[in-house]
Amino acid sequence: MPRARRSTPQQRVAVIIPAKNEAGRIASTIRATAALPAVDLVLVVDDGSADATGQISREAGAVVVRHPHNRGKAEAMETGAAVVAMRDTDDDPPRHLLFLDADLGDSAANAGPLIAPIMAEEADLTIAVLPAQHGAGGHGFVVNLARRAIARAAGWVPKAPLSGIRCLTRKAFESATPLARGWGVETAKTIALGRAGFDVQEIPCELRHRASGKDLRSQMHRAAQYRDVLLAVSARGLRIAAQHTGRAASGLASGEWSRQGRGRRREQERPGQRETHTRPSQT
Numbered sequence: 127m128p129r130a131r132r133s134t135p136q137q138r139v140a141v142i143i144p145a146k147n148e149a150g151r152i153a154s155t156i157r158a159t160a161a162l163p164a165v166d167l168v169l170v171v172d173d174g175s176a177d178a179t180g181q182i183s184r185e186a187g188a189v190v191v192r193h194p195h196n197r198g199k200a201e202a203m204e205t206g207a208a209v210v211a212m213r214d215t216d217d218d219p220p221r222h223l224l225f226l227d228a229d230l231g232d233s234a235a236n237a238g239p240l241i242a243p244i245m246a247e248e249a250d251l252t253i254a255v256l257p258a259q260h261g262a263g264g265h266g267f268v269v270n271l272a273r274r275a276i277a278r279a280a281g282w283v284p285k286a287p288l289s290g291i292r293c294l295t296r297k298a299f300e301s302a303t304p305l306a307r308g309w310g311v312e313t314a315k316t317i318a319l320g321r322a323g324f325d326v327q328e329i330p331c332e333l334r335h336r337a338s339g340k341d342l343r344s345q346m347h348r349a350a351q352y353r354d355v356l357l358a359v360s361a362r363g364l365r366i367a368a369q370h371t372g373r374a375a376s377g378l379a380s381g382e383w384s385r386q387g388r389g390r391r392r393e394q395e396r397p398g399q400r401e402t403h404t405r406p407s408q409t
């Protein structure tokens with residue numbers, strides 16, 4: 127006999143955690159998701175880890191899918207979204223997708239503010255703005271490149287263009303696929319949604335992660351990020367002139383705003399300092 131349809135469809139949220147070699151932190155990240163509203167599925171995509179990330183994730187209560195070989199963060203995100211879609215039901219709307227980094231640990235419990243605007247249909251994509259991280263050692267080259275590209279393409283200047291801790295509707299996610307490869311994924315996603323007129327909010331969240339420092343490994347990580355963001359940006363037809371210093375970036379922010387002043391731009395200061403960004407109209 128067919129199952130009776132429930133009269134009130136329920137909005138639900140799936141947490142997707144792309145993870146590579148995160149055995150040290152993944153369990154606390156997963157446990158912290160218990161504090162997040164409307165979450166009924168926590169999915170870890172173990173991307174060819176050489177450590178016990180998968181097993182530890184299962185023991186911590188997550189659903190785990192594994193790429194036998196490393197395929198990169200973007201492909202892990204796509205795998206995660208596909209698995210969630212298989213678990214969605216006809217009775218309820220597609221789950222919203224909350225992407226968390228595996229290295230957030232206990233602080234993942236503070237990602238809750240990303241969910242409410244999506245459930246209330248006030249935003250299609252929310253992006254966490256993290257506080258300054260202890261030990262972070264970058265000079266802002268990659269952030270500035272991504273920021274300038276988003277400003278150029280979408281018409282607003284993001285505070286946290288590389289932040290991967292994001293919640294979005296299924297519709298918004300699909301509009302950004304196929305995702306850009308590697309570390310360009312977040313920049314490209316924001317550009318795609320900004321260009322398509324989706325509402326994007328940046329929301330401060332008290333999140334902590336293992337920030338890249340100044341050692342060689344961190345510098346190589348940043349070089350790979352820079353390469354991937356540049357590739358993603360170029361592939362989207364944007365040419366961003368080199369302008370690397372932090373001072374230059376803040377100059378850019380105000381300059382870009384004034385140049386964008388010709389169209390519709392909605393920016394709402396709300397409790398918690400949320401800002402909604404909508405693409406200016408083309409005039």
Ligand SMILES: Nc1nc2c(ncn2[C@@H]2O[C@H](COP(=O)(O)OP(=O)(O)OP(=O)(O)O)[C@@H](O)[C@H]2O)c(=O)[nH]1
Nearest residue numbers: 144145146148173198199202227228229336337338
């Ligand atoms: N699926 C997948 N996930 C990855 C890969 N590399 C890193 N990740 C995950 O992506 C998330 C972010 O990676 P991090 O190494 O913390 O990099 P980041 O925090 O974005 O970069 P920084 O801010 O510069 O430290 C974590 O959850 C990682 O486990 C990968 O090759 N595949």
Ligand SMILES: [Mg+2]
Nearest residue numbers: 227229335336
């Ligand atoms: Mg990190």
